[in-house]
Amino acid sequence: MSQPAALPIAEAGEATLRSRSGRPFQISSGLWALPALIFLMAFFIIPLAANIARSLPAEDMFRFYAVLFTDPYYLGVVWQTVKVSAITTVACLLIGYPVSYFMVRFAGRWNSLIVFLLIAPLLTSIIMRTFGWTVLFARKGLVNTMLLGADLIEKPENMVNTEMMVYVGLIHVLVPFMVLSITSVLQGVNPSLEESAQILGASKLRTFLTVTFPLSIDGIATGCILVFVLTNGSFLTMLLLGGGKVTTLSLLIYQQFTLTQNIGFAAAMGNVLLLFALIGMTIQLRFLRRKGVK
Amino acid sequence: MNASVPLSLENVTKRYGQTLALKPTSLHVAPGEMLALLGPSGCGKTTTLRIIAGFSMPNTGSVLIGGVDVTELPPNRRGLGMVFQNYSLFPHMTVGQNVAYGLKTRGMPAAERTKKVRAMLDLVRLSNFEDRSIHQMSGGQQQRVALARSLVTDPKVLLLDEPLGALDRNLRESMQFELRAIQRRLGITSIIVTHDQEEALTMSDRIAVMAEGEIVQVGTPIDIYERPQSQFVSEFLGTANIFDGTLAGPAEAGMWNVRLTLPNAPVVKVAGPPSLRGSSAIRVAVRPERLAISPESTQLRANVRGIVFRGSYYAYELDLPGLEKPIYVYSGEKTVAANDGTIGLGWPDEYAIMLSDGGVR
Ligand SMILES: Nc1ncnc2c1ncn2[C@@H]1O[C@H](COP(=O)(O)OP(=O)(O)OP(=O)(O)O)[C@@H](O)[C@H]1O
Numbered sequence A: 001m002s003q004p005a006a007l008p009i010a011e012a013g014e015a016t017l018r019s020r021s022g023r024p025f026q027i028s029s030g031l032w033a034l035p036a037l038i039f040l041m042a043f044f045i046i047p048l049a050a051n052i053a054r055s056l057p058a059e060d061m062f063r064f065y066a067v068l069f070t071d072p073y074y075l076g077v078v079w080q081t082v083k084v085s086a087i088t089t090v091a092c093l094l095i096g097y098p099v100s101y102f103m104v105r106f107a108g109r110w111n112s113l114i115v116f117l118l119i120a121p122l123l124t125s126i127i128m129r130t131f132g133w134t135v136l137f138a139r140k141g142l143v144n145t146m147l148l149g150a151d152l153i154e155k156p157e158n159m160v161n162t163e164m165m166v167y168v169g170l171i172h173v174l175v176p177f178m179v180l181s182i183t184s185v186l187q188g189v190n191p192s193l194e195e196s197a198q199i200l201g202a203s204k205l206r207t208f209l210t211v212t213f214p215l216s217i218d219g220i221a222t223g224c225i226l227v228f229v230l231t232n233g234s235f236l237t238m239l240l241l242g243g244g245k246v247t248t249l250s251l252l253i254y255q256q257f258t259l260t261q262n263i264g265f266a267a268a269m270g271n272v273l274l275l276f277a278l279i280g281m282t283i284q285l286r287f288l289r290r291k292g293v294k
Numbered sequence B: 001m002n003a004s005v006p007l008s009l010e011n012v013t014k015r016y017g018q019t020l021a022l023k024p025t026s027l028h029v030a031p032g033e034m035l036a037l038l039g040p041s042g043c044g045k046t047t048t049l050r051i052i053a054g055f056s057m058p059n060t061g062s063v064l065i066g067g068v069d070v071t072e073l074p075p076n077r078r079g080l081g082m083v084f085q086n087y088s089l090f091p092h093m094t095v096g097q098n099v100a101y102g103l104k105t106r107g108m109p110a111a112e113r114t115k116k117v118r119a120m121l122d123l124v125r126l127s128n129f130e131d132r133s134i135h136q137m138s139g140g141q142q143q144r145v146a147l148a149r150s151l152v153t154d155p156k157v158l159l160l161d162e163p164l165g166a167l168d169r170n171l172r173e174s175m176q177f178e179l180r181a182i183q184r185r186l187g188i189t190s191i192i193v194t195h196d197q198e199e200a201l202t203m204s205d206r207i208a209v210m211a212e213g214e215i216v217q218v219g220t221p222i223d224i225y226e227r228p229q230s231q232f233v234s235e236f237l238g239t240a241n242i243f244d245g246t247l248a249g250p251a252e253a254g255m256w257n258v259r260l261t262l263p264n265a266p267v268v269k270v271a272g273p274p275s276l277r278g279s280s281a282i283r284v285a286v287r288p289e290r291l292a293i294s295p296e297s298t299q300l301r302a303n304v305r306g307i308v309f310r311g312s313y314y315a316y317e318l319d320l321p322g323l324e325k326p327i328y329v330y331s332g333e334k335t336v337a338a339n340d341g342t343i344g345l346g347w348p349d350e351y352a353i354m355l356s357d358g359g360v361r
């Protein structure tokens, strides 16, 4: 995530001034931040600003945004985007939390192996991973063959190019982010806190709900926002597995860009996505970090 | 099976892989008693406590609370209280919420709960801290919150795992007395785990000394200190001067003559069981504060190696010809050595302790 990098820039500026006022050469001198500063300016700040400018055409400034939020079709796409991201996030949480809990509390020396298994798929291209699902669920793929062989179905089911497949693909790709976020926080929750709750009469479920869960809320929030924002930005999965059934903003941007070449409209949609991401970050920083336990 | 025994362990063992962390152990705790589990690191104190609490299943044997077998019962249904070494207070709750936790799980109505929490916070002298966050409490205060949280549910037995281990020395001492006073006032049966012998002596009615996964001696603090049965116990609780010798025959009632293995073989009188016979090897322990020194000549003469002023007493380090280890003497007065640098050494007969084991534990 590149947003936090904006902070060190301000500090770097100050450091440069100070070192100019007679300070000896030092490794933390702001001068060293200059390449990063130039890089960020050239490839992050300026493009973002340019994008905002592009989305506001001179003749009718808010034309694209007006269409996006009034036209029923585009409103539907915005809604679809939020829905897909929300469902994926919840599914990742439900799948990821137990994995994290197991890793932290029970895996012991297997922990590093599980972390490796989680990260390994991330090293494969997302296109490869997504096509993998197509192969598995194709008309003559492994899953259909097995179900046919077990006499559970009579003829091959159409499983690719469905909404379901999009979720499967998204969850597969994004669960590791959830698991790693929650694990890092759960590791800081002392097991003796859970034992304290139990000796005070709390059942396993109650212990979880009143102690473990509230203490890991920070990791849950980080994971949820990460998955939500990443889903918002995914279009390959929708493109390759959705078969046109799931249209989200990012997919639309891709299409606007490659097919209709309506770059101004694509820029406006991109900015809406950016806004979603910023809202998510704000919620986390404002309301959750403060309550969280260090 | 006696309902008046709040807690007993019957032949409990615990194995971790190849290591036997707890050899067959039986223990009975009397009502209202504070029992200390004392022993060096790794001897199985925490293991024992966790078996009682239900966090760890014994491999054999059973745990009885109030005469009822609870071996199979999970921790939340044993009705115990526990204070952990690191206090384990819930960091996302206030002091009041922490103390109320156990009452809430029991479904106590809010009004009654508030009253009990207040009363308990008064008892531990934290009356105005109810709404404080845990982070704003000092170590000693957190300690008292943990105590209040575990006591408010009226547990059948209170378990304390090194409760004062994280406090600094002065605070620890005052907390020892405070904890003991509260325990006495409530009359709550308690087990305290500690590796600090002074803490065990100060706080408990009885001490169970553990070593290498078993209880080697149980008794009152005075019993354990004045009549240790083994060299291990005598040395673990305070300092002991150990002398080897052989039995030289009976003296008056209940006493034996023992010939010490020293140059010119002095004979001393030691209390011992009537079953001794022959010329068996005898090991004798004498506490440093029971040894008497004088410039005059006695049976034993030692060279003064060093004298240290320790506030309320002087600690003498003496070399006794024929002994490898130095002899330690604690004395209120400073005794001047004779011209040849030697000093006379002796002890009243009743303070010589016969140890049951010749060997090293
Ligand atoms: N979960 C475990 N797995 C394997 N071995 C264990 C486990 N818990 C304890 N042990 C072993 O059992 C023995 C007793 O441990 P225990 O924690 O009861 O010691 P202790 O008396 O509490 O020591 P300390 O004063 O250091 O806390 C030790 O040898 C320890 O290594």
Ligand SMILES: [Mg+2]
Pocket (backbone or CB within 6 Å): B045, B046, B047
């Ligand atoms: Mg321990």
